[in-house]
Amino acid sequence: MPGNPQLNANGELQHLLSIEGLPREILTQILDTAEPFAGVTEREVKKVPLLRGKSVFNLFFEASTRTRTTFEIAAKRLSADVINLNVSVSSQSKGESLLDTVANLSAMQADVFVVRHGSSGAPYLIARHVKPHEHVINAGDGRHAHPTQGLLDLYTIRHYKKDFTRLTVAIVGDVLHSRVARSLIHGLTTLGVPEVRVIGPQTLLPAGVESLGVHVFHDMRAGLKDCDVVVMLRLQNERMNGALLPSAQEYFKHYGLTAAKLALAKPDAIVMHPGPMNRGIEIDSSVADGPHSVILPQVTFGIAVRMAVMSIVAGN
């Protein structure tokens, strides 16, 4: 097997493709770098010049508003030029191959490609074919990884809980189709969280999920007991009525987060959600808007974390 494609010969971050395989030092470096950027967003003048003169191409083969926007804001705050390409409606429909699209953009002098693609592993393929000075940041590939989301989740947890090594974290819902869950699990286990739980019906948990280092619970009440952090996953509309789940109502009854279930977690537990939320399906409004919720701070931290990642891979 070839070496880790995310790191350069000096062991530094060349691309961000997945949290899996990144050493603890690099994860910590990213979180530490994000700290002062979180301050930048509070300032009157929100710009720093770390990426001045650099071009960031947002290359989204799959629709996304939130992630694309936060990457755009992060790049602009670093003074980069940002080009948004909604590829799903342009070249792909004309039959151009993924690598041809990338080669064309590369000819336009890109420095960073922020890539979202419906197929797991697509950013690896791109990273293998870009020039040495170009960097690829995975903004979500299939079911595989969403590393900047995982990092912003880690940042949020560290912000509220400080020490990873005493935590119990539960991830609830559709782990099978979730790149967010996979990235977060790798991040938590790398940073030394002793107890990571996944909670969901068998139909929404992938084969051999225990091999990722998690404990499996099918009973949400048992799984939430004494948790410090509860991460709710989004349930896609198309999965609500079919062979995986009978109905959204039954799902909410067993796996939706309500105040009563949350009471089983620790009194100071925080509730997270990668968004967009389905209120009344995976989470009750009273919890989403309640005192334990850190869902909106997650979004704010997301910009700082994406600034950190871009400045580390491509900073002047």
Place this chain on the structure above:
Amino acid sequence: MNLLIKGGRVVDPASGRDEVGDVFVSDGHVVESFREKPQKTIDAKGLVVAPGLIDLSARLREPGYEYKATLESEMDAAVAGGVTSLACPPDTDPPLDEPGLVDMLRRRAKALARARVYPVGALTVKLAGERLTEMAELAEAGCVAFSQANAPVANTQVLWHAMQYAATFGFPVWLRAEDRSLAHGGVAHDGEVATRLGLPGIPAFAETIALGTLLQLVRATGSRVHVCRLSTAVAVEMIRAAKKEGLPVSCDVGIHHVHLSEMDLGYYDSHCRLEPPLRSQRDREALAAGLADGTVDCAVSDHTPVDEDQKQMPFAEAEPGATGLELLLPLMLKWGAQKKLPLAKALAPVTSGAARILGVQSGRIEAGAPADLVLFDAGQSWRVAPEMLRSQGKNTPFLGYELAGRVRTTIVAGNVVYEHP
């Protein structure tokens, strides 16, 4: 014409013979000896003289996919790999479901005068799993068996009738065991690696459930079934039990599955996108062991040339398959060395074992057998690289591997069809 192959190490898997000696060839057949002076003599000193390989699954991509490979390029690859007979599955475009297509393929292959080509006809029209093909007509045109290639019949009633009909005429049926709905959408073994990489999985029981159905239908119909490309340990166990019971079943394994597992996917290596998927290490070991103890009758290359554009894609979108005709011999030798088998045993699954399934006289070195032979240097290793392969498909997970076993001369019906330059 008389040909003398002199002083080679003659290895005949059919009889277990392994000794230095001469092989006499006259009029396309092996003979005991001849008195007259040979018209041609090949010095085989230091080389192994073995029956030419018989590959029960090699896609030649004609008709329909000439941009991926042509009959000529793939027949070149076959003889360069020491393969003297090959069976080609019916998944061409159009599929081999009409006698005219089969006839044309056979004549084109014959005109090229390289390896012998045995077409496998489609079991159902357009491989759609709905209507039976004219099997008797197809057999007359030269089909040696009937198959669904990688498109298993989804409707069990159609499968039952197809097996009944084939059994009526005594035609063998070659089928992969895969439950189509369980395999639907999957691209990798449903296990730890697929979970980590976020790839849709194909569970092992997609194979064993379908195999259970096949075995029940064999009991019901008496159809002779050859199960193609086993990929799981449980399936090997099921075949072992079925043979013990006396069912008329045989099976094969793709050579890639003998050597590779899900771990080899690495960071989405699309060369490891295969059908069936590469499974767990435990499955791989069971397949390699089953081949050694004879539960698995033969190994095939499952040669599938794919152009680079179709592989330079995200894993799930990449076209499945690997080129294999030129790697079959070295990969068999590698398996034999790992299992510490004598050379005759290591070659049996691709010579005498495959000949038994195909029902042909080749695959052995004895008086009267067709003179289909390969002369190779068992010790010479070579590095697998695109420019080393004659196949138009350069798609192999073994790129960069150092493999031992280099073909020097390939002989079909007493004629030299390949000589290492």
